[in-house]
Structure formats: structure tokens, C-alpha cells
Amino acid sequence: MLDRIVGTRRAAEGNGHLAVEAGLVTDATQLAAGRPTAWQAVQTARNITRPHALEIIGRVFDRFQELHGDRAFRDDPAIVGGIAELAGRPVVIVAQQKGASTEENIQRNFGMPYPEGYRKAIRLYRLAEKFHLPLVTLVDTPGAYPGPEAEERGQAEAIASSIQLMTRLATPIVVVVLGEGGSGGALALGVGDVVLALENATYSVISPEGCAAILWRSASEAERAAAAMKLAGPDLLDTGVVDALIREPAGGAHTDHDATAAAIKTALVAQVERLARVPMADLLSLRYERFRAFGTIVEPSSGQAPAPPQPWWRRMLRNPMRGGES
Amino acid sequence: MRLRNPFGRKPKEFPSHLWTQCPMCGEMLFNKQLERNNRVCQKCGHHFKLDAAGRIELLADPRSFSETEADMVSSDPLGFVDSKPYPERIAAAQAKSGHKDAVLTGDATISGIPIVLAVMDFEFMGGSMGSVVGEKLTRAAERAFAERKPLVIVSASGGARMQEGTIALMQLAKTVAALARLDEARIPFISVLTDPTTGGVLASFASLGDIVLAEPGALIGFSGARVTSETIGEKLPKGFQRAEFLLEHGFVDQVVPRPQLKERIAFFLNSFRIAGQDLRWSL
Ligand SMILES: [Zn+2]
Numbered sequence: 001m002l003d004r005i006v007g008t009r010r011a012a013e014g015n016g017h018l019a020v021e022a023g024l025v026t027d028a029t030q031l032a033a034g035r036p037t038a039w040q041a042v043q044t045a046r047n048i049t050r051p052h053a054l055e056i057i058g059r060v061f062d063r064f065q066e067l068h069g070d071r072a073f074r075d076d077p078a079i080v081g082g083i084a085e086l087a088g089r090p091v092v093i094v095a096q097q098k099g100a101s102t103e104e105n106i107q108r109n110f111g112m113p114y115p116e117g118y119r120k121a122i123r124l125y126r127l128a129e130k131f132h133l134p135l136v137t138l139v140d141t142p143g144a145y146p147g148p149e150a151e152e153r154g155q156a157e158a159i160a161s162s163i164q165l166m167t168r169l170a171t172p173i174v175v176v177v178l179g180e181g182g183s184g185g186a187l188a189l190g191v192g193d194v195v196l197a198l199e200n201a202t203y204s205v206i207s208p209e210g211c212a213a214i215l216w217r218s219a220s221e222a223e224r225a226a227a228a229m230k231l232a233g234p235d236l237l238d239t240g241v242v243d244a245l246i247r248e249p250a251g252g253a254h255t256d257h258d259a260t261a262a263a264i265k266t267a268l269v270a271q272v273e274r275l276a277r278v279p280m281a282d283l284l285s286l287r288y289e290r291f292r293a294f295g296t297i298v299e300p301s302s303g304q305a306p307a308p309p310q311p312w313w314r315r316m317l318r319n320p321m322r323g324g325e326s
Numbered sequence: 327m328r329l330r331n332p333f334g335r336k337p338k339e340f341p342s343h344l345w346t347q348c349p350m351c352g353e354m355l356f357n358k359q360l361e362r363n364n365r366v367c368q369k370c371g372h373h374f375k376l377d378a379a380g381r382i383e384l385l386a387d388p389r390s391f392s393e394t395e396a397d398m399v400s401s402d403p404l405g406f407v408d409s410k411p412y413p414e415r416i417a418a419a420q421a422k423s424g425h426k427d428a429v430l431t432g433d434a435t436i437s438g439i440p441i442v443l444a445v446m447d448f449e450f451m452g453g454s455m456g457s458v459v460g461e462k463l464t465r466a467a468e469r470a471f472a473e474r475k476p477l478v479i480v481s482a483s484g485g486a487r488m489q490e491g492t493i494a495l496m497q498l499a500k501t502v503a504a505l506a507r508l509d510e511a512r513i514p515f516i517s518v519l520t521d522p523t524t525g526g527v528l529a530s531f532a533s534l535g536d537i538v539l540a541e542p543g544a545l546i547g548f549s550g551a552r553v554t555s556e557t558i559g560e561k562l563p564k565g566f567q568r569a570e571f572l573l574e575h576g577f578v579d580q581v582v583p584r585p586q587l588k589e590r591i592a593f594f595l596n597s598f599r600i601a602g603q604d605l606r607w608s609l
Contacts, residue, residue: 035352144529146549151567154577156528156548164534167503168510183486184498184529184548185370191499203396205486205495205526215408215488229491230404241492291503292464295457296403299395 006184023263024244025199028234031245036200039223041232044200044252046142046181048105051257053080053138056178059261060268061086061093067127069120073153076117078109078141081124086136087269089276092128094121094189095138098179111180112145115158118188122162129171134272137189140178142207143295144185159188166191167291172275172283174268177201177242178253181231193278193287194271195241197233198260199248203241204231240294335404350543364584373541373584375521375585377423378430378447381480383426385588386434386443393432395465398425400458404491404606412489415451427458428483431466436478437592442470445480448522455527456490460497463531467515469503476514476595477505481532484550485525498530505534514598516591519546519569533577537594539587540569540578 025031036044043052057064061084068075081094096113099105121137128135144155163184166173173192181190181203190203197203204211208226209219216225218248226232238243246263249256275283340347340354347354351370360367365374366386376384382391399416406412420426428450434443444466446453463479470477486494508515517535519528522545529548532538540546547567565571572578582590 042498144548148562148566151547151549152575154533154575157533157577159529159548160498160531160533163499163530164502164506167499182481183495184526187495189505203492203495205491206488211488225408227403228406228408228510229488231492236492239493241496266498288503288507291496291499294493294500296401296460296490296493297398297457297461298401299398 013151018054021267023247024196025247026237030239031234033200035234036232038202038226038232038235039208041200041202042222042226044254045202047252047254048098048100049254050179051253051260052100052111053097053140053178055100056138056261056264057084057093057095058190059258060265061091062088064093066122069267071120072115072124076109076114076120077107078111078113078145079117079120081120082197083133086134086272087265089134089272091134091136091272092124093136093138096141096186096189098140107323109145111141112143113141113185113188114145114150115155116152117185118144118155118158118162121163121189122158125162125165125169129169132171134172134174134276135192136268136272137173137175137192138178139175139181139186139189141182141185142180143182144188152291156184158185162188163191167287168284170280170284172278173287174271174275176246176264176268177203183208191287191291193275193283193290196246196267197236197242198243198253198264198273199233199245200252201233202226202231203236204229240304332542346374346606366584371542371583373521375482375544376584377449378425378445381445382430382434382443383522384584385440385445385478385480385591387436387438389434390435391443392434393430394430394469395462398458398462400456400490402489403406403457403493404489406489406491408428408489415489419450420588423447424431425450427462428453428455429459429462431462433475436588436595439476439592439595441476441478442466442473443478443480446482446527448482448484451487453481453527454485454487454494455483455497456487456494457497459483459487460494463501464504467501467508470513470515471504471508471511474513476516476598477508478516478518478591478595479531479535480520481517481523481527482520483523483525483527483532485527495526496586498526501531502534505531509534509536513597516594518587518591519572520544522546524550524567526550536598537580538578539580539582539590540572542581542583544569546572546578597605 064084066082080097096111097108098111099108175192175195175198208222211225212221213219233245249259253260345354348367350372353369402412429446431444439448519540569581
């Protein structure tokens with residue numbers, strides 16, 4: 001099996017040491033003892049002084065030119081995107097943007113995108129594919145905006161379309177979860193060939209408060225819900241939701257924005273460099289398999305899953321007509 | 327059938343195993359009659375929820391449905407415990423519903439057209455999507471692709487299953503990726519939204535049909551109405567997130583009353599099937 005992070009065949013003892021050299025954590029045992037609890041990770045991920053997307057973009061990429069609007073309704077400030085250079089290579093960036101102050105948060109809708117934000121993302125994904133630019137997405141949202149205007153404009157459809165496009169976008173995609181990975185609203189930027197996360201980032205199916213309100217009937221049980229949902233970095237490594245963690249400075253990313261950005265840059269440069277060399281058809285079938293593998297099921301009678309007569313990706317490789325070839 | 331109550335009889339004379347009161351018009355409906363009418367109120371047309379078995383009976387040709395992956399069950403990836411351990415919740419739902427998880431998948435014909443059919447059951451943990459729902463739907467899409475048969479998914483779900491955490495969230499990407507392959511192969515996918523279809527199910531496969539149909543009055547939305555209401559701090563307008571609201575805003579193709587649903591699906595499949603075959607043979 002190919003190692004998703006270093007791109008070489010996985011040795012029996014794992015390739016963790018190679019990843020460590022690139023500043024990545026691919027195994028939770030590599031993390032320092034006394035790691036934060038799930039609830040502490042939630043608090044750190046939400047810290048208002050944590051570096052947000054534009055700060056990271058400014059430090060990691062050169063010559064960033066922001067692109068605006070979904071060409072249908074308006075420009076959503078909760079999603080930013082554009083073209084920039086990553087160590088000299090042009091890339092497309094799409095990111096969720098929170099504010100560093102209450103005022104800025106109101107302007108950015110606390111990083112909760114509207115449907116038009118996801119449609120802007122979709123437009124930029126297509127741009128990346130069309131001009132053979134690698135795509136980098138930065139995830140940081142409590143979730144998609146749940147208000148009535150968002151419902152009227154098709155929040156669910158926008159998210160579904162965005163997820164689907166990413167599953168088959170014919171260009172390399174690297175995802176970095178910077179802070180909060182809030183449910184479907186995060187996943188709409190979260191389908192990639194490699195999914196990385198900062199050490200204290202979280203990624204969950206519902207907010208701890210929402211989960212607590214439904215299952216414990218009390219939002220004050222959020223701490224228990226956070227622990228139960230296994231939403232923190234080490235858990236995400238264990239379940240394979242993220243491929244590797246990017247180390248944060250001691251004390252958290254908010255204590256040193258420059259060091260955080262430097263670690264992100266090292267990881268991104270290595271991954272984009274590696275993915276750019278993978279043939280597109282292989283990339284797409286590996287991406288399909290990455291997400292196809294999620295799930296824990298038991299089938300008592302059959303013992304093992306009856307495979308479809310011919311796997312998708314084989315057909316894809318053989319039939320460039322179906323979009324496997326770039 | 328309309329029942330009058332001229333002698334002022336009290337409701338207890340309508341025992342619930344025989345009678346159901348329509349929540350829309352208040353009519354007392356005789357259960358057997360309600361079942362015969364596919365759980366649609368004869369007086370006002372209110373659509374009651376239909377379980378998976380009733381849905382298959384409604385849509386599939388008689389005795390044409392053969393279930394696949396019938397014994398697939400979820401394990402407990404997170405060791406999740408709230409007021410009850412997750413495995414106990416599954417066991418209770420299995421005992422109550424008679425099936426193993428919140429979706430039934432299989433092969434069927436619909437007005438003679440061979441299809442792959444998946445129907446969700448809201449009675450099973452709110453129709454929530456975890457590993458089993460995600461895997462069965464993905465296999466349904468993969469089988470539809472391999473056998474070049476149209477796929478019909480009838481949704482009834484509150485969204486992703488919290489007890490499986492982020493693994494449940496990943497089912498959105500997994501199902502949608504399989505549908506993308508179906509789309510590229512130009513095999514029709516018809517999505518039917520029934521009461522309720524919300525959250526992660528609507529934000530993934532359910533929104534992506536070549537044709538999206540909804541049942542009258544079905545609750546369909548991204549966020550729970552309670553969350554939306556709390557977000558804006560006010561009550562929501564009547565009809566918000568109902569099927570007709572989505573039709574008006576352009577996110578479903580048609581609102582189709584239950585008695586017409588089968589023939590409508592067959593109409594679209596017949597139209598597409600011919601075009602699809604022409605395309606297939608010409609390649
Ligand atoms: Zn009625």
C-alpha cells in the first residue's frame with residue numbers, strides 16, 4: 001500500500017520517520033504525553049487569536065490575488081479564494097475565513113458560509129482544474145450558516161455539489177484543517193488527496209453543543225459530547241479522517257502565527273510537489289478509494305463484502321473517455 | 327371515508343390500534359383504510375410517514391424486490407455512549423423496525439424497468455446515516471454502475487448519525503463520490519425526498535438526483551427548524567422547509583402526491599432509458 005504522506009510503499013515499520021522530518025505527525029503516539037483533552041482542543045481551535053485563513057495565506061503563499069463572487073448572487077466574505085504562488089508554483093486557494101475580532105467576525109459571519117460561498121468555491125475548483133493548478137483548501141468553520149436565507153438559496157444543494165465536484169476534480173487537492181472542521185459545511189472544502197490538520201484542530205459531524213443538546217438534552221454537556229465524538233487531532237489520525245497532523249508551537253498556534261505558518265508551508269510544499277507527479281487517473285482513483293474506505297460494518301452471512309464485478313477505478317483507468325485522463 | 331361524531335363520543339372510543347387521527351384535518355381514520363390508501367389521509371391528502379416496507383410495496387412491482395446486504399450491521403467505531411451505549415440503541419431500533427439499519431437496498435423493477443432501489447426508514451434511529459447506510463448506498467450506486475441500471479433512492483432521514491462521529495460525516499463524501507461515477511457514465515439517478523429529509527443526507531446524495539422529486543408537505547432542509555429559529559431568534563414562516571418551499575425556490579423538480587409517484591418515476595426512467603441505450607450502443 002502506498003503511504004499517503006510520503007508517497008512511497010509503506011514499510012513494515014511504517015514510514016512515520018520520513019513524515020516526522022517534514023514536521024508531520026502520522027501516528028498519535030508521536031505526540032507529546034499529556035496531550036490536550038477533546039474539550040481543550042475545541043477551545044484552542046476556536047481561540048479568536050488563532051491564525052485564520054488570510055493570515056496563513058499571507059505567510060505561506062506569495063503574490064496572493066483574491067478572486068471574488070459566485071457569478072450568480074454575491075460575494076460571500078466567509079469564504080475567500082484566489083490564486084497565489086506556493087514556493088514558486090501557482091496554486092488555487094479556497095478557504096473559510098473567521099474574524100479576529102467581534103466586528104470582523106460579524107463581517108465574516110463567524111466563518112459560516114452561505115450557499116453562494118460554496119458556489120464561489122465550486123467556481124474556483126473548476127478554475128483550478130481547467131488551468132491545471134493544484135488546489136489547496138483551508139478549513140475553519142463552525143459549520144455552514146443555518147439561517148432561513150441560506151435555506152432559501154439551497155445550502156444543502158450547494159454543499160452536496162461542492163463535495164461531489166471535489167471527489168472528481170482532475171487536479172491535486174491538499175486540505176488543511178486550521179481550526180474547526182464543522183460538519184458538512186467543512187466537508188464541502190474537505191475532500192482531497194491528502195487531508196492534513198493542525199495539531200489542535202477538530203473535525204466533527206455536529207458541534208459538541210449541538211450533539212449534547214440532542215443526545216443529552218442539555219448544551220452544558222458539550223464537554224462530554226466532544227470526548228464521545230472523538231473529534232480531536234489524535235482521534236482523527238486513528239480513524240484516518242486526517243492523514244497527518246501539523247505540529248503547533250507549544251501552547252498552541254495562537255502563540256506564534258509565524259511558526260505555525262512555516263510548519264504549514266513545509267507540509268504543503270512537500271505534498272503539492274509529491275501529488276503533482278502522480279498521474280491524474282491514479283490520483284482520482286486513489287482519492288475515490290480514500291473516501292470509499294470509511295465505515296465500520298459487519299456482514300455476518302457473507303463474511304466479506306461482495307465486490308462489484310469490476311472496480312470503478314479500473315474502468316476509469318481503462319477508459320479515458322470517462323474523464324480519468326487529464 | 328368520513329366519520330361523523332353525532333353522539334358526542336369521546337376519542338377513547340377510537341382505540342389507536344384501530345384508528346389514527348389526521349394531524350392536519352383532525353379526521354379519525356380507520357387504520358386499515360389508511361394503509362390501503364398508502365397512508366395518505368382520504369380527507370385532506372396529508373401524507374403520513376411510510377416505512378421502508380410500505381415504500382417498497384408502493385414503488386416496486388409486486389414481488390420484484392430482492393434485498394441485498396440485508397444483514398449488514400454497524401459496529402461501534404467510537405465506543406459511543408450517551409444515556410445509552412450505541413450498540414443498545416441499534417439493538418432497540420432493530421427490534422422495533424425488524425431490519426438491521428436505516429436503509430433497505432436491492433434490485434427491483436418499476437413498471438417493468440429494472441432498477442436498483444434504496445429506501446430509507448425514518449423509524450430506525452431517525453433514518454440517520456452511519457457506516458451501514460453509507461456503505462449500502464455506495465454499493466447500490468456501484469451496482470447500478472456495473473449493471474447499467476438506473477438508481478432510485480427514497481430518503482427519509484434526520485441526517486448523519488452522531489454516534490459514529492466523523493466517520494458518519496465521511497459517508498457524505500463516500501456516497502457522493504459513487505454517484506459522481508454514475509453521473510459520468512450517464513446512468514439516471516432519481517432522488518425522492520420524503521418527510522423528513524434534512525441535514526447531511528440532504529447535503530449529499532439526496533440533493534444530487536438527475537431528477538429530484540418530493541412528497542407533498544415533506545419537511546426538507548439543511549438545518550433543523552429549531553436551529554434556524556434559534557439562529558435568527560424568531561419564529562419561522564409557515565411552510566418554511568416544506569416540499570412546496572423547495573419547489574418554489576428551485577431545489578426540487580416536482581412535488582408528487584404519493585399515488586402518482588410510481589408512474590412518475592417510471593415516466594422519467596422510460597424517457598432516460600431510451601436515450602441512455604441509444605448512447606450506449608452508439609459508443
Ligand atoms: Zn387529513
